[in-house]
Amino acid sequence: MNKEKVTYFPDINDVKVAADTIKKVSAVTPLSPSLRYSNQFQADIFFKREDLQQVRSYKIRGAYNKISSLSTEDSKNGVVCASAGNHAQGVALSCKLLEIKGTIYMPMPTPNQKVEQVKMFGGDFINIKLEGDTFDDAHLSALIDCKETGKTFIHPFDDKKVIEGQATVGLEIIQQAGSPIDYIFIPVGGGGLAAGLSSVFKALSPDTKIIGVEPQGAPSMSVSIEKNENTELNKIEKFVDGAAVKRVGNLTFPICQENLDDIIIVPEGKICETILELYNKDAIVVEPAGALSISALDFYAEKIKGKNVVCLISGSNNDITRTPEIKERALLYANLKHYFIIKFPQRAGALKEFVVDILGENDDITYFQYAKKTNRENGSAVVGIQLKSSDDLEPLVAKMKAHGFYGDYLNDKPDLFQFLV
Numbered sequence: 001m002n003k004e005k006v007t008y009f010p011d012i013n014d015v016k017v018a019a020d021t022i023k024k025v026s027a028v029t030p031l032s033p034s035l036r037y038s039n040q041f042q043a044d045i046f047f048k049r050e051d052l053q054q055v056r057s058y059k060i061r062g063a064y065n066k067i068s069s070l071s072t073e074d075s076k077n078g079v080v081c082a083s084a085g086n087h088a089q090g091v092a093l094s095c096k097l098l099e100i101k102g103t104i105y106m107p108m109p110t111p112n113q114k115v116e117q118v119k120m121f122g123g124d125f126i127n128i129k130l131e132g133d134t135f136d137d138a139h140l141s142a143l144i145d146c147k148e149t150g151k152t153f154i155h156p157f158d159d160k161k162v163i164e165g166q167a168t169v170g171l172e173i174i175q176q177a178g179s180p181i182d183y184i185f186i187p188v189g190g191g192g193l194a195a196g197l198s199s200v201f202k203a204l205s206p207d208t209k210i211i212g213v214e215p216q217g218a219p220s221m222s223v224s225i226e227k228n229e230n231t232e233l234n235k236i237e238k239f240v241d242g243a244a245v246k247r248v249g250n251l252t253f254p255i256c257q258e259n260l261d262d263i264i265i266v267p268e269g270k271i272c273e274t275i276l277e278l279y280n281k282d283a284i285v286v287e288p289a290g291a292l293s294i295s296a297l298d299f300y301a302e303k304i305k306g307k308n309v310v311c312l313i314s315g316s317n318n319d320i321t322r323t324p325e326i327k328e329r330a331l332l333y334a335n336l337k338h339y340f341i342i343k344f345p346q347r348a349g350a351l352k353e354f355v356v357d358i359l360g361e362n363d364d365i366t367y368f369q370y371a372k373k374t375n376r377e378n379g380s381a382v383v384g385i386q387l388k389s390s391d392d393l394e395p396l397v398a399k400m401k402a403h404g405f406y407g408d409y410l411n412d413k414p415d416l417f418q419f420l421v
Contacts, residue, residue, distance in 0.1 A: 008251055010164050010199040018065045018161070019168040025097055026061050026168070027053055031176040031310070036281060041297055043304045048173055048312045051290055055089040055121060057242075057315030058169055059156075062192060063090035065165030066154055067098055075100050080151045082142035084110045084135060085242055086315050087156040092122030102126045102154075103145060105138040111319055157192030158249030167196025173310055174204050181208045182307035183300070185293035187314050188212040188221045188263065189243035191252025197312075198259035212256065212263040213296040215240035215271065215288070221248050221256055222263040239268050239329075242289025242315055264296040269333020271295045272326045275318070287318040332411070335390035339367065340400070341407035343378045358399045362388035380407055 029049045037045040050058040067079060078101035081091045088104050095102035104118060108130045118128060131141040146153045155162060173184070184201065188194045198210045214222055217237020224231045232247040248256070274291040278284040293311040297304065331337035344350045359365070367384025387393060400406035 012203045015167040018164040044308045051316035057086035059086040059090035062162035062165035064094040066161040067094045078151045081154040082139040088118045092118045095125040105142040107138045157190030163196040166193040170197035170200030183209045184310040185211045186312045187292035190245045191248040195252040195255035209261045212260045213292040216267045218244035240288040266295045269329045272330035285316045290315045339410040342383045343407040
């Protein structure tokens with residue numbers, strides 16, 4: 001099947017101009033070796049730490065490069081964007097630094113912490129408008145605003161100046177690497193970073209294998225590449241909010257289709273495992289999208305042995321209130337957390353019998369919701385059990401059934417399970 005014709009490629013000279021434009025506002029972030037991951041994968045693993053930018057993500061690069069390129073008239077008119085995350089912060093800081101008025105549309109359910117961050121970076125130069133229940137609602141309001149006022153819309157990824165700004169990450173990596181890079185793993189959302197960075201590598205380090213990484217719940221780039229056309233997904237899982245888009249860019253799609261050597265799709269539970277490991281073992285805080293590239297290493301373990309590997313950590317704007325959900329998803333992915341409907345006989349001592357005779361010595365009840373009895377013999381409860389080893393599940397279920405406690409297993413029933421997680 002023929003690939004879609006590429007009508008635009010970032011020119012390396014334009015990327016160098018962008019690097020010069022943003023050098024006063026964008027930090028040259030470290031390319032740091034990871035001893036733990038290097039030992040684990042028997043490779044030389046390096047992290048490109050874009051989480052250490054002032055706005056805690058690479059988004060300042062593209063936003064500033066775009067806004068600084070506006071004409072005097074467009075600058076006076078002001079800019080508009082729609083974002084509930086890193087792009088909003090990048091636009092806000094750029095507006096403040098360039099003294100350009102900006103309006104930022106965010107969905108009404110946006111956590112207050114994110115709203116306050118955007119206010120802090122933008123100061124008096126931005127106006128935040130909370131519109132609608134979803135990002136799509138806020139995005140539509142932003143486009144209407146632009147149409148009515150003539151303001152410039154700052155797209156989060158599908159814009160040449162934005163792509164060229166994000167591409168400067170690639171220049172830095174190549175300049176910082178002490179030896180040729182065999183593999184680079186990069187997160188893919190709308191494709192701005194992937195399109196820009198991959199173009200730099202194709203020009204300056206063509207032997208490097210460029211591996212895109214998408215969340216399982218929003219594989220819009222891989223679906224589009226498979227279908228050979230930019231395809232909008234009907235629905236997405238929004239947990240990896242920094243990389244969850246229904247449709248990638250019209251500019252970015254053909255570039256990524258041409259440049260990416262492979263795309264890995266990573267389950268959200270695996271991403272959560274990585275977030276917790278980085279925090280607990282490396283004292284690195286990352287958001288879900290920031291953990292994507294590192295999460296993909298397990299899927300390339302054999303190929304990267306003995307190789308020089310770079311993983312791009314794209315951001316660290318993680319909301320601490322999400323920690324319980326992150327832990328839960330990680331345990332579910334590791335097959336250590338299980339939910340059941342348990343049938344308790346309506347007699348004294350039934351719960352004690354379940355705890356003493358059914359549960360293993362290392363099993364832990366983490367959730368218990370008892371329903372009023374529906375008949376004289378049995379009453380049901382929804383019970384969450386955390387295991388020490390995934391091998392303990394089968395004997396646990398066998399004992400439940402043998403003693404008449406087993407009612408149903410809920411982990412593989414998504415319609416019911418969504419009410420628990």
